[in-house]
Amino acid sequence: MxxxxxxxxxxxxxxxxxxxxxxxxxxxxxxxxxxxxxxxxxxxxxxxxxxxxxxxxxxxxxxxxxxxxxxxxxxxxxxxxxARPEIPHSVRLLRALRARGVPVFALSNFGLEPFRMARGVYPFLDEFDRLFLSGAMGVTKPAPRIYQMLEDGCGLPPSSLLFTDDRAENIEAAAKRGWQTHLFDGPEGWANCLIAEGLLTEKEAA
The missing domain is CATH 1.10.150 (DNA polymerase; domain 1)
Structure with a gap:
């Protein structure tokens, strides 16, 4: 899909x-x-x-x-x-997707107070279309319920979601729900995935 x-x-x-x-x-x-x-x-x-x-x-x-x-x-x-520094290429990919009009969500194991601190330093944390933070949801990845909560919150079919995470167990849990996934091992590989999906051009993903 x-x-x-x-x-x-x-x-x-x-x-x-x-x-x-x-x-x-x-x-x-x-x-x-x-x-x-x-x-x-x-x-x-x-x-x-x-x-x-x-x-x-x-x-x-x-x-x-x-x-x-x-x-x-x-x-x-x-x-x-x-929690530093930011990964600049990943931030560029986030912004390039949004510039293309692609909805971009965050799904992160993140406490509420640490997130408040981080957003004061990293402006891009306010640039997501939707934030799904474990501290607010009361459950952490890779528990199935957190993925279900995101699906319910966005109303999109699981097979239409493309998720990247650096932890294999989190990726596996999402894949079991039918999400499309990419195990993050660096921004270059993630950029290539987004290009392959037709979401960004090579220039946009640079």
């Missing part, structure tokens, strides 16, 4: 999301490895992405692991340093 809407993940598709890189630069790789071995920081972040309070979840985790408390609190105070 002809693509009627293009759906972008945000983290590692439009904005680099590398907490480990941040911690390696600030506390050193050895201390970072020890902390990540002791503390499931990604599970903490998942709770925020599912609608949990950003500050409260981080503070609670810091209290549970006092030996790492100061570094854990950096997840709150330095969150924008972890």
């Amino acid at each position: 002809r693509v009627q809407a293009v759906i972008f993940d945000i983290g590692n598709v439009l904005i680099e999301w590398q907490p480990e890189r941040f911690y390696d630069a600030t506390i050193g790789e050895g201390r970072r490895r020890a902390m990540f071995a002791d503390v499931d920081l990604h599970a903490m972040n998942d709770r925020v992405d599912s609608g949990g309070d950003f500050a409260d979840e981080i503070a609670r985790t810091a209290r549970e692991f006092p030996a790492h408390a100061a570094a854990i609190m950096m997840w709150h105070s330095h969150w924008l340093d972890m």
Whole structure:
């Protein structure tokens, strides 16, 4: 079926999301490895992405692991340093699609407070036709319900949706629902996919 809407993940598709890189630069790789071995920081972040309070979840985790408390609190105070920089070619693709009149949605595991912070730095986050954020939806990818909620919200047939995400499990869950998918491993491959679908010309996708 002809693509009627293009759906972008945000983290590692439009904005680099590398907490480990941040911690390696600030506390050193050895201390970072020890902390990540002791503390499931990604599970903490998942709770925020599912609608949990950003500050409260981080503070609670810091209290549970006092030996790492100061570094854990950096997840709150330095969150924008972890979510950087933007991926310029991906942003150009987003804008090129919109210039062609192609509806563009975001489907992202993203807490509400972190998203508020990010949109103050990255103007393109206000350029989507529709935002589907897990923090507002109360469910995260790859749970089937989040894909169903997007389908219900946009009213388009699943086979008309083209979705890119950097995580294979998220892509697989969308494909099971009949979505067209592209596993993001860099903007060049995504650009080629959009050209192949006839959504952009080579010039527009450059």
